[in-house]
Amino acid sequence: MIEVVCVPALSDNYIWLLHDDRSGDTVVVDPGAAGPVLAAASARGWTIGQIWITHWHGDHVDGNAAIKAATGCTITGPAAEADRIPTLDRGVAEGDTVRIGAVAATVLELPAHTAGHIGFHLAEPAMLFSGDVIFAMGCGRLFEGTAAQMHRALGRIAALDPDTRIYGAHEYTASNARFALVTEPDNAAIRDRAAAVKALRAVGRPTLPTTVGLERATNPFVRSPDVATLAARRTAKDAFRG
Template sequence: MKSLELEVFLCRSDNFGVLVHDAETGQTVSIDAPDAAAVEAAAARRGWNITHIFTTHHHIDHVEGNLALKEQYGLEIIGPVNEAVVIPGLDKSMGDGDSFLFGDHTVNVIETPGHTAGHICYHFVDDKLLFAADTLFALGCGRLFERPAADMWHSLQKLAVLPDETAVYFGHEYTLSNARFAVTIDPSNVRLKSRAAEIESLRAEGKFTIPTTLGLEKETNPFLRAADPAIRRNLLMEGKTNEEVFAEIRKRKDNF
């Protein structure tokens, strides 16, 4: 089984578009469809024909291109079962624990409610790729629009058990802001400070911060580290539950 090819590009103002291409079958999937023109341009650059869209959640900046791309390519749209009625052009709905093949590549579906009620992530198991959209960002997590903090904490734990070497592709270039905030929550984390400096340099040069790895996030992302004693001391929350600490971190980020 050959490795998949990826094309990463910006859509809209700060959305990441990602195309995943299987050279053996010629299949190409767009992870979400933030903007049809940007996705089409990326496919044209690589000479790929888009055969699928894997939708993660219903927000307009992730589905706006669905119908135009479906008309252009005759592709198949897969999306979350718990948001099926609001995903434009949906052909197949998937829920937590479902699995399917993209070429010869196994894709597991992980339901991660929090940002939206039915948000799903796509885990390409053997390729060690996770498309986390607006659940897990580099040094961040999605805003809680449709589910409480405890639900998002549980969702993040489902991702945290995947292998540390898993490459994480996320939905937005929010990393610089996330890094500046993370240091306020975890100021004694030497690895985080080093990473924040690296991110400052990357963004100053106009370079992307995607992908990250799950192992790196577990070392530096405060939203995955609610159990860490240093963070708890810094927040004066040493006797609180992980869910309560996470909720406080998310609240602070909302107001950062």
């Protein structure tokens, strides 16, 4: 089994720390800061051997150099963004494989938030490290991509096994839930989930990971029937202050 630890960082980032007990291998996903990650690994007696990067934004890569200097780890990320991630050791693309111990993760190309964004999908145990493509009840902004690309990316994610756990990189769920309630006011599943999210955040607990099945039921972007609807919802969310 792979143990996954949530490491909060910066204002609302979640850095994910994975550990395979059999091999002793430890992987960090999207370290926007080094200190919290190194402290979390040290507290558990884990030695970081790899970093997996989903995209080039600073709040996902700024910890790379310090972690690499401290551990000698290998950094893997999107080949399409290699020129924007100077610490990268290995560039990967659609269908490539990375491993933690004996467990394989397949690279999915999921452009939209950035032009070369990728995700890491483990079939067993079923997990997706999705960076800034999908969040609980939301999706990433279209900084470099299009609504059509995001619609396709979310469709790929929605087609995964419904029990797949999704590890997004930000705690945006409270705002996303409020937007979802406005977007689909008659959706009982959204109302129930919004209440659960409010309760979790009231005691400072994370709302991630989520699951594919939960996003199918409550995420207005995943539930967009076509590109035009997704585009309209993304524009509305960009201006949303609720």
